[in-house]
Amino acid sequence: MSSIREPKLFALLAEFDEAEKIIEAAKLARQAGFEKMHAYTPFAIEELSEILQTKRRNWIPAIVLAGGIFGGLTGFFLQYYAAVISYPQNIGGRPPNSWEVFIPITFELTILGGAIIGALGLLILSGLPQLYHPVFAAPEFRRATQDAFFLSIESKDPKFDETETHDFLETLEPVDIIGVLDRRTGSER
Amino acid sequence: MATEITKLKLPPVVEGEHNYTEISRRISDITLVRKTHFLWFLGFGVTLLFTMMLFYAIAKLLVDGVGIWGVNIPVGWGFAIGNFVWWIGIGHAGTLISAILLLLNQKWRTSINRFAEAMTLVAVAAAGLFPLLHLGRPYYFYWLLPYPNTMALFPQFRSPLVWDVFAVLTYLTVSLVFWYIGMIPDLATLRDRAKKGWTFKIFGILSLGWRGSAEHWHHYERLYLILAGLATPLVVSVHTVVSFDFAAGIIPGWHSTIFGPYFVAGAIFSGFAMVLTLAIPIRWAFNLKDFITMRHLENSAKILIATSLIILYSYLSEYFFAYYSGDQFERYIELNRAFGGYAFMYWILILCNVLLPQLLWFRKLRTNVMFLFILSIFVNIGMWTERYVIVVTSLHHDFLPSSWGMYSGTWWDYATLAGTIGMFFMMMFLFVRMLPLMSMAEMRKLIAPKEAKREEA
Numbered sequence: 001m002s003s004i005r006e007p008k009l010f011a012l013l014a015e016f017d018e019a020e021k022i023i024e025a026a027k028l029a030r031q032a033g034f035e036k037m038h039a040y041t042p043f044a045i046e047e048l049s050e051i052l053q054t055k056r057r058n059w060i061p062a063i064v065l066a067g068g069i070f071g072g073l074t075g076f077f078l079q080y081y082a083a084v085i086s087y088p089q090n091i092g093g094r095p096p097n098s099w100e101v102f103i104p105i106t107f108e109l110t111i112l113g114g115a116i117i118g119a120l121g122l123l124i125l126s127g128l129p130q131l132y133h134p135v136f137a138a139p140e141f142r143r144a145t146q147d148a149f150f151l152s153i154e155s156k157d158p159k160f161d162e163t164e165t166h167d168f169l170e171t172l173e174p175v176d177i178i179g180v181l182d183r184r185t186g187s188e189r
Numbered sequence: 190m191a192t193e194i195t196k197l198k199l200p201p202v203v204e205g206e207h208n209y210t211e212i213s214r215r216i217s218d219i220t221l222v223r224k225t226h227f228l229w230f231l232g233f234g235v236t237l238l239f240t241m242m243l244f245y246a247i248a249k250l251l252v253d254g255v256g257i258w259g260v261n262i263p264v265g266w267g268f269a270i271g272n273f274v275w276w277i278g279i280g281h282a283g284t285l286i287s288a289i290l291l292l293l294n295q296k297w298r299t300s301i302n303r304f305a306e307a308m309t310l311v312a313v314a315a316a317g318l319f320p321l322l323h324l325g326r327p328y329y330f331y332w333l334l335p336y337p338n339t340m341a342l343f344p345q346f347r348s349p350l351v352w353d354v355f356a357v358l359t360y361l362t363v364s365l366v367f368w369y370i371g372m373i374p375d376l377a378t379l380r381d382r383a384k385k386g387w388t389f390k391i392f393g394i395l396s397l398g399w400r401g402s403a404e405h406w407h408h409y410e411r412l413y414l415i416l417a418g419l420a421t422p423l424v425v426s427v428h429t430v431v432s433f434d435f436a437a438g439i440i441p442g443w444h445s446t447i448f449g450p451y452f453v454a455g456a457i458f459s460g461f462a463m464v465l466t467l468a469i470p471i472r473w474a475f476n477l478k479d480f481i482t483m484r485h486l487e488n489s490a491k492i493l494i495a496t497s498l499i500i501l502y503s504y505l506s507e508y509f510f511a512y513y514s515g516d517q518f519e520r521y522i523e524l525n526r527a528f529g530g531y532a533f534m535y536w537i538l539i540l541c542n543v544l545l546p547q548l549l550w551f552r553k554l555r556t557n558v559m560f561l562f563i564l565s566i567f568v569n570i571g572m573w574t575e576r577y578v579i580v581v582t583s584l585h586h587d588f589l590p591s592s593w594g595m596y597s598g599t600w601w602d603y604a605t606l607a608g609t610i611g612m613f614f615m616m617m618f619l620f621v622r623m624l625p626l627m628s629m630a631e632m633r634k635l636i637a638p639k640e641a642k643r644e645e646a
Contacts, residue, residue: 082343147209
């Protein structure tokens with residue numbers, strides 16, 4: 001290997017085979033004072049995000065609302081500009097700002113704005129696309145999207161100590177414990 | 190729910206014992222491992238031929254103009270607009286299953302929502318072709334969009350036809366976003382189960398590096414629910430706007446306030462028929478009978494009865510209001526539908542949409558897979574006929590007898606319709622082979638013991 005720097009340990013992954021076990025393990029790890037923890041599961045487990053307190057607040061609804069308002073205003077004022085400012089036409093004596101008939105397009109663009117900006121919000125809040133992550137290096141991790149539940153404690157955690165944390169994870173009775181190395185260079189997180 | 194199921198003696202949503210490994214393996218193997226079956230090649234080949242025919246018909250249309258179609262004056266809309274409404278309607282069942290049933294917490298939607306959403310996308314794409322081709326000068330399609338131009342003109346925003354452009358494009362985009370977001374975790378499963386380098390790379394890029402971390406799921410679940418909440422009013426609005434294309438015209442038989450709900454019910458009716466048309470062969474071909482269970486088929490059949498009754502109500506109410514309004518043109522058009530030049534089409538419509546679905550009241554027939562499949566095809570035909578009758582009968586005899594005329598589709602009309610049907614099934618063949626046709630993540634959640642326990646509590 002030509003790498004000058006010896007790759008550091010990135011995290012210890014404890015593998016579990018059932019949702020309840022990882023919930024229990026995450027609770028105990030939280031009580032033990034670990035903070036830089038992540039859970040990787042093959043389906044959504046609501047309790048985990050509460051236990052891990054991933055983010056205090058879920059910004060998704062606010063982002064969708066903002067996107068919807070933006071889309072709706074765009075939709076309405078697009079039509080207002082066209083019908084009132086840019087090219088007013090007298091159609092059957094209707095006022096230029098006949099706002100009632102502008103509602104369908106305003107509505108459609110509200111939905112469009114909310115959906116697209118919401119989807120972008122999901123990507124940004126989840127840090128995706130991110131095609132590389134140290135945990136992918138573990139061959140076992142391929143099962144995180146299939147049938148295995150992983151709790152990771154990262155080496156950045158102030159309480160982290162390779163042997164102690166390993167022993168602690170043992171007490172959680174995982175199926176397996178895997179160490180993953182950080183092969184990234186530079187200032188990447 | 191689990192206890193309720195036993196109480197009501199409903200067949201289960203998922204039959205038999207399953208575990209996470211097995212679900213991931215079985216569904217992803219359809220894409221990754223299974224040898225492509227001879228029947229798949231046969232089906233794909235035949236539908237590809239029809240798609241080629243579609244391209245040929247479109248090329249012919251672009252070279253020679255809409256004169257190759259049967260459209261004339263007075264029937265300027267003809268097949269194209271009828272097909273458009275029919276296809277859009279078929280698409281709506283996908284959104285109904287994925288969004289409305291999600292909001293209503295109907296867990297049985299889980300195994301059928303993905304391919305129903307794919308069906309939506311392809312159906313809307315097929316639908317979108319028709320108004321574009323019907324423009325006469327399709328290369329000016331962008332005149333329908335507002336953009337700064339040297340003519341200093343904008344589209345007429347007071348017209349439902351322009352609303353339709355926005356509604357359909359929004360619907361297509363939002364359906365695509367909803368479908369893709371819903372598929373990301375499953376694409377990650379495919380990435381992680383991929384054995385070949387290039388499939389790993391493709392699914393790796395498509396899954397955007399999804400790790401299934403708690404933060405990912407935290408945001409993902411919330412967004413998915415909100416998107417369902419957005420898609421629900423959207424789907425209703427889209428077909429209502431489509432119905433405004435008709436209802437805002439003063440033509441007898443069109444100018445009616447019932448058109449919105451009537452069209453939406455018809456859309457759900459035809460869409461669920463198409464879901465059955467697709468689900469029954471898929472569960473047979475990929476041996477998914479324990480995931481797409483009798484419960485799914487029976488529930489879809491029940492929705493068919495319900496929506497069939499709603500459209501029966503709409504038909505009757507059209508007759509009643511034609512009579513009650515005292516308007517001689519309205520009265521004439523309703524009688525003309527049933528007994529005029531297109532009576533044949535009208536009675537096919539009544540047979541397929543109203544009479545045959547009533548057989549579903551019998552549990553024996555409702556749980557007979559072959560019967561459901563055949564019935565679903567009849568309903569598809571019936572709904573196409575309904576769109577045809579709405580478009581053609583109202584236009585061919587309007588107010589002035591001197592402007593009356595008859596209409597019939599030409600070979601090119603039929604070729605274009607058959608071509609879009611071929612394209613639809615071809616895309617579905619590609620979809621079931623190349624992408625996860627069921628939501629594995631949601632299926633895992635459905636069988637998780639914790640979930641089952643919570644349901645019982």
